Amino acid sequence: MRKTTCVLKMSLRIYFAGSIRGGRDDVQLYMKIIRLLQGYGTVLTEHVADERLGAYGEKQISDEEIHKRDFEWLSQSDVMVAEVTQPSLGVGYEIGRAVDMNKRILCLHRPQPGKRLSAMIRGIHNGSSVTVRDYEEKEIESILQTFFSSV
Numbered sequence: 001m002r003k004t005t006c007v008l009k010m011s012l013r014i015y016f017a018g019s020i021r022g023g024r025d026d027v028q029l030y031m032k033i034i035r036l037l038q039g040y041g042t043v044l045t046e047h048v049a050d051e052r053l054g055a056y057g058e059k060q061i062s063d064e065e066i067h068k069r070d071f072e073w074l075s076q077s078d079v080m081v082a083e084v085t086q087p088s089l090g091v092g093y094e095i096g097r098a099v100d101m102n103k104r105i106l107c108l109h110r111p112q113p114g115k116r117l118s119a120m121i122r123g124i125h126n127g128s129s130v131t132v133r134d135y136e137e138k139e140i141e142s143i144l145q146t147f148f149s150s151v
């Protein structure tokens with residue numbers, strides 16, 4: 001029984017969203033989160049943590065191709081995890097689409113002095129399908145553990 005649960009969890013497809021053109025200040029943290037997420041399933045969007053990717057984003061494919069590919073990955077995903085501290089139009093858009101698709105969503109936000117998370121993100125928290133969570137970096141592992149135990 002235990003083995004079956006483990007196999008099912010490893011087949012989870014996870015869409016990780018993080019800022020690219022919105023700014024790359026948190027890229028190291030995205031890498032850390034993605035590494036932890038890989039313990040729960042397949043991360044479809046590993047490139048978001050690629051340090052070689054600057055604030056210009058991917059250069060080998062067009063914006064239309066990026067949008068089409070990411071929309072397909074989002075459709076195929078079981079779960080979305082978004083790091084929303086660095087404001088990003090793309091991440092906000094992806095979260096909105098994921099809400100429309102009734103995905104399970106975890107938004108992670110690190111409170112910053114003098115800043116407030118958008119009401120359009122904070123306001124989607126419903127305690128069941130969508131969780132919006134303030135956190136400190138040292139809490140990531142336990143937050144993910146709690147989240148994935150209910151997926």
Ligand SMILES: O=c1[nH]c(=O)n([C@H]2C[C@H](O)[C@@H](COP(=O)(O)O)O2)cc1CO
Nearest residue numbers: 017018019020021022057058088090091
């Ligand atoms: O090159 C890219 N590749 C890509 O996959 N994205 C997607 C994934 C990220 O979760 C999100 C980031 O949006 P933005 O670039 O507006 O910060 O959009 C965004 C870009 C550039 O906008």
